[in-house]
Amino acid sequence: xxxxxxIERNIALPGVxxxxxxxxxxxxxxxxxxxxxxAYRSLYHILRSEDSAAGTSVSSLTFFQGNYVASxxxxxxxxxxxxxxxxxxxxxxxxxxxxxxxxxxxxxxxxWRKGWSASNSQGVNQVDQQGVNTAQFTFTVNGIxxxxxxxxxxxxxxxxxxxRGRFELSQPILIxxxxxxxxxxxxxxxxxxxxxxxxxxDGYIWFELQxxxxx
Amino acid sequence: xxxxxxxxxxxxxxxxxxxxxxxNYFRASNNIVQQDKTIADRIIYDAKSVDAQSSVxxxxxxxxxxxxxxxxSYVRPASEHIIIYGIAFYTDNGTADDQVxxxxxxxxxxxxxxxxxxxxxxxxxxxxxxxxDVSLTCNGVVYLNDVWGMDWDSDLATYSRGKLLLNNPxxxxxxxxxxxxxxxxxxxxxxxAKYSIKCELISVGLx
Numbered sequence: 001x002x003x004x005x006x007i008e009r010n011i012a013l014p015g016v017x018x019x020x021x022x023x024x025x026x027x028x029x030x031x032x033x034x035x036x037x038x039a040y041r042s043l044y045h046i047l048r049s050e051d052s053a054a055g056t057s058v059s060s061l062t063f064f065q066g067n068y069v070a071s072x073x074x075x076x077x078x079x080x081x082x083x084x085x086x087x088x089x090x091x092x093x094x095x096x097x098x099x100x101x102x103x104x105x106x107x108x109x110x111x112w113r114k115g116w117s118a119s120n121s122q123g124v125n126q127v128d129q130q131g132v133n134t135a136q137f138t139f140t141v142n143g144i145x146x147x148x149x150x151x152x153x154x155x156x157x158x159x160x161x162x163x164r165g166r167f168e169l170s171q172p173i174l175i176x177x178x179x180x181x182x183x184x185x186x187x188x189x190x191x192x193x194x195x196x197x198x199x200x201x202d203g204y205i206w207f208e209l210q211x212x213x214x215x
Numbered sequence: 216x217x218x219x220x221x222x223x224x225x226x227x228x229x230x231x232x233x234x235x236x237x238x239n240y241f242r243a244s245n246n247i248v249q250q251d252k253t254i255a256d257r258i259i260y261d262a263k264s265v266d267a268q269s270s271v272x273x274x275x276x277x278x279x280x281x282x283x284x285x286x287x288s289y290v291r292p293a294s295e296h297i298i299i300y301g302i303a304f305y306t307d308n309g310t311a312d313d314q315v316x317x318x319x320x321x322x323x324x325x326x327x328x329x330x331x332x333x334x335x336x337x338x339x340x341x342x343x344x345x346x347x348d349v350s351l352t353c354n355g356v357v358y359l360n361d362v363w364g365m366d367w368d369s370d371l372a373t374y375s376r377g378k379l380l381l382n383n384p385x386x387x388x389x390x391x392x393x394x395x396x397x398x399x400x401x402x403x404x405x406x407x408a409k410y411s412i413k414c415e416l417i418s419v420g421l422x
Contacts, residue, residue, distance in 0.1 A: 041360070
């Protein structure tokens with residue numbers, strides 16, 4: 001594989017992309033801490049949507065809010081608020097599912113999938129997941145809606161490429177440090193955000209924000 | 216089918232330009248460039264057996280020539296700086312420690328598709344389970360902080376399998392320390408027995 005074009009540009013013009021990123025933050029009136037590094041960043045949150053024992057599924061979930069559970073997120077600092085001066089420019093969003101096979105006593109995640117167009121990378125959609133596949137999400141930063149009612153089909157997973165389960169943004173989303181952010185996922189389906197529809201697996205949904213950040 | 220990549224066309228049109236730009240990049244980052252060095256693709260790797268551990272660090276610790284292609288130690292010569300633009304992971308699930316440590320591992324790209332880093336035998340995940348977080352620190356500066364192992368998608372039937380190409384390149388200057396840490400994201404989880412991980416830094420640099 002040849003060196004990616006974006007890296008070539010970076011090498012040809014050392015510091016320019018980094019300077020542009022800092023200028024982007026400065027133009028947004030954000031304070032820059034010179035001790036911070038510009039880096040690739042990924043932040044994720046996993047939430048339970050389906051209780052297999054009770055046979056119920058919720059109809060909505062709010063990600064990057066609520067109780068902080070360390071095993072379900074990599075947000076730094078035990079909260080969903082980014083530390084001061086760690087601004088984050090989101091360039092793509094990923095989503096998918098996981099499960100915990102509570103029926104057999106498991107306590108750790110398994111059955112991970114990326115994307116929502118089909119049950120797995122080689123499959124077709126199935127009726128059990130229709131509630132999720134027809135759900136929509138709204139992304140809010142500091143009270144401002146930056147993405148409204150986006151269908152889950154943007155996270156296509158029938159592709160066996162790097163784009164699987166990934167929604168590349170046309171317009172990056174800036175999350176200033178110490179901001180309040182949320183992704184609210186809602187379905188109108190009576191089956192709710194159901195994933196497995198069995199007695200053994202609790203269903204979980206995850207969202208991941210990817211991009212450039214000061215860390 | 217064969218075709219020239221745009222990058223190769225650019226080299227043919229501007230001979231020597233890219234090489235010069237790489238040297239300038241190092242100079243711009245305050246690293247000394249020795250004129251007798253040549254520029255080359257570098258794929259630097261290190262592997263570790265991680266039996267029943269919950270985290271592992273690469274490019275540090277006990278040096279084993281069968282598990283890394285760095286020469287002699289994890290410290291590289293003073294003038295051999297590199298620009299890292301991608302990171303790849305390989306796994307081995309089933310080879311005993313002593314075999315891995317004598318270079319007999321059977322590597323597979325990515326964290327899954329039979330090589331899930333889970334001790335409970337999950338074979339249904341298309342992605343790392345339990346989830347792993349990856350951090351990269353160079354010379355005391357954190358360049359990747361708990362990046363989800365899912366970003367190294369392991370079920371792709373493409374060259375990208377098990378690789379993450381970076382948005383922002385990372386300079387690893389000669390004679391400085393770089394570590395990559397892989398840790399399990401769920402409390403109490405361990406890598407399985409006879410499990411090994413290899414980390415590759417995809418880069419270009421001076422040799």
